[in-house]
Amino acid sequence: MRRYEDSYRQKGLRRQLVDNIRQKGITDENVLAAINNIPRHYFLDTAFEGIAYEDRAFPIGEDQTISQPYTVAYQTQLLEVKPFEKVLEIGTGSAYQSCVLGELKANVFTIERQKKLFDQVKQFPFKSRYPTIRFFYGDGYEGLPTFAPFDKILVTAAAPEIPEKLLKQLKIGGKMVIPVGGQDVQRMLRITRTGEDDYEKETFDNFSFVPMLTGKKS
Template sequence: MRRYEDSYKQKGLRKQLVDSIRQKGITDENVLAAINNIPRHYFLDTAFDGIAYEDRAFPIGEGQTISQPYTVAYQSQLLEVKPFEKVLEIGTGSAYQACVLAELKVNVYTIERQKKLFDLVKQFPFKSRYPTIRFFYGDGYEGLPTFAPFDKVLVTAAAPQIPEKLLKQLKIGGRMVIPVGAQDIQRMLRITKVGEDEYEQETFDNFSFVPMLSGKKS
């Protein structure tokens, strides 16, 4: 069983990681501070402890990955969250991105479709540090209409197209950040809801995410 310790060495490696993603173009100091404050090695199997602060994705089981820190920072920066906003995250995975958002002082509603990953996260001691995260087992394509509308929506898996139901759950003035594309490479989009059925879309860099799938998996 993992012992949740954060050594001086790990803190030093984390600072180097933050410096590297700053050099890659991340400018939001709040996002960089959040990455620096969260021990990424807690979210991985102990076998990855020696490489947990390399800027790359790693497997977490069930065909899923913990995203590359640069990607987490990039999406978080595009989302432009403000304290106390309500943010819907599609794809909890390891909960690393959810914790980064919570570190930015927002209220996170996060959905995971893989029951095994959902159960693992529910038992994850570190999440108690962030009481503003609420975890749900469900279909990301459906969102959480009971808790809508949301200030922001963040999708951490590749959608073949923009899910209409998630757009409907945004507040007017709200934003969604989502990688869209059915192939191995997706384009990062930021969509702003400017009216009840009116949206503005911005296009950013290419990324590679695991696919966003519908339904729940037990």
């Protein structure tokens, strides 16, 4: 059975990572503190443990990745999470982003369509540190209408267009952060619901995510 240890060396590498993403433009100190508090190497195969604090993505199986820490921080900063807000996350993956949201004291509802990844996360002992995170196996395009509306929605995969069903699950005044575009490059968008049928769209930097797919995969 794997032992989870967080050494002084790993903590030091994490501080260097935080300094790195701060220099790249992340200014939200709460987000930076969350990145600093979470042992990223816990979320990776032990083969990657020595390089876990490099600012890059790594494979986690099922053709999925754990996002680059800068990307996690960027999306989280755009989302402007406040304590106790209801946040819907589309694409649990390794649960690293989920735990960053949990560290910010959000009430997180996270959906994973890959059954194997979902089962791995359910057995991951570190998640017990965040009892406000709830895990669901399902289709991200459908969201979680039973638990809507949400204060915030975070999509961690590339959508070809903004999913209409997710927009309808936002509270009025709520925000969605989502990468939208083709397979190679997507534009990061922030959508604010300003009325029953009214939305305001802001456009930010380009990123590259794995594609957002419909349905569930057993």
